[in-house]
Amino acid sequence: MRCLFYGHVIGLGLGHFSRSARLAEAATALGASCTVTGGDESAGRLVRCGHVSHLPLPAATVSNLSAGIVVQRERRLLEFLRSDRPDAVIVDLLPFGLGGELVAALLAARQESWPTRFFWGLPYSETRVPALRNPRLRAAMGQYAGVLVYEEPDWMDPVPDYRALELPGTIDHVGMVTCPVESGIPRVVLGVIGSGGLAGGPALLEAFLEAAAPLARRAGLGMRFVTGPLADLEAMRGIARGHPDLELVARCSVEEAARDAAVVVSRVGYNSAYTLARSDLPLVLVPSTWPEQLRRAALLAKLDGIWSCSEDDLTDRLPHLLEQALSRGRAPRDLPFRVDGADRAARRLADLVGDARSGSDPVR
Structure with a gap:
């Protein structure tokens, strides 16, 4: 064939x-x-x-x-x-x-x-x-x-x-x-834009750093942020200045980036969201304003170990949600769909x- x-x-x-x-x-x-x-x-x-x-x-x-x-x-x-x-x-x-x-x-x-x-x-x-x-x-x-x-x-x-x-x-x-996500030793707090590099990356990186940096320090974890291959990497580096423990990655599959994650903050594009949902990782989903992402995030947030946070609430809610997610830890979840x-x-x-x-x- x-x-x-x-x-x-x-x-x-x-x-x-x-x-x-x-x-x-x-x-x-x-x-x-x-x-x-x-x-x-x-x-x-x-x-x-x-x-x-x-x-x-x-x-x-x-x-x-x-x-x-x-x-x-x-x-x-x-x-x-x-x-x-x-x-x-x-x-x-x-x-x-x-x-x-x-x-x-x-x-x-x-x-x-x-x-x-x-x-x-x-x-x-x-x-x-x-x-x-x-x-x-x-x-x-x-x-x-x-x-x-x-x-x-x-x-x-x-x-x-x-x-x-x-x-x-x-x-x-x-x-x-x-794609399957292999479980490794948790080393990082992970942020993911995914393959759509123009989906509000700078704003999400700023909110991610504000919430994740103190959490990562307390937990002895590093930070990794996957910008996506289409993002303005120089602009992202400017935002990340002052965070030497942050690893900025432009080109990396979600399953590779998540292998050693302890918790993940992610956009809700089809590929990234369902691959991450398939894993045992605790997830905080931040949908873009696209209707399909909003609907997908609302449904996935009903599953064990998955939370959703709108962009408007990032400053107030993301730190608390990350704490919850990290406390939950990695654990298998039941899925109502085939992967x-x-x-x-x-x-x-x-x-x-x-x-x-x-x-x-x-x-x-």
Whole structure:
């Protein structure tokens, strides 16, 4: 099975690409030949499996996203798909790609009778989506053979918000796409922005230092803060001046950073939050103002050893919550969701592609 995993990168975060790389690793473990795309050359650093290929695209940022950039990326994707003809393309969150850069490929697949099957990977909902009125987009959406939902139907199921898109009949909830966190000797109080480096990093670092520094000194712990690869590291260093015991890290996976943590303060992006929730670490979640983070934080805070604190209350509440969390210590927690979504998605893909080859599961 040959697969292309698409996760767009636009300078606001690398979560979609990172999740796509994790899924590709899981599919590769089953014997698939996988490529990840959606980011520029630098995004390839997130592909940690040596057997997974990276297809770089022209860099797209909020400031440079123009029709010209989208056309360049669209052509590169179309060129690759026409020549490689993978068995499956798995698209994270944006069914038409960034700026619609996948529409041409979706339409070409239908018009040129490619054997490729497209699957929509759906981690969460950002808003309720209305029905498509554009015939071209409706035709492109109709090329999807199935939806892989990286969620649970009774947790934060995103599917109802997308029903107006006339989804394909094959919809599989596979659970959360996460990574395991190994338990080491607790050495640090950890702060995590995650892969979205522009999610209010400086403000969170200031609040983190104010609350964590005295706690760390009393407990004999160090401090580590993962800024994310897109953060302004120089600005962060300026804030951290006067805290020689703070380790600032730009590029580090959450599971690596948390290995020797005693307690964690974290944003609530999908990848970071669910990977940390899977661990035995006490967590203090600080959601950004994005609705999906706020909702995720509220639900996770109902679980053992997880607290949530709004940005407005950081000064007043974070010191107390950190004390509570550190007192709780590391201990396993029961989770109301599955955390092996990457493996489940890979196995389901293999089944669906196999069914298509045998002729029992045609694209609608």
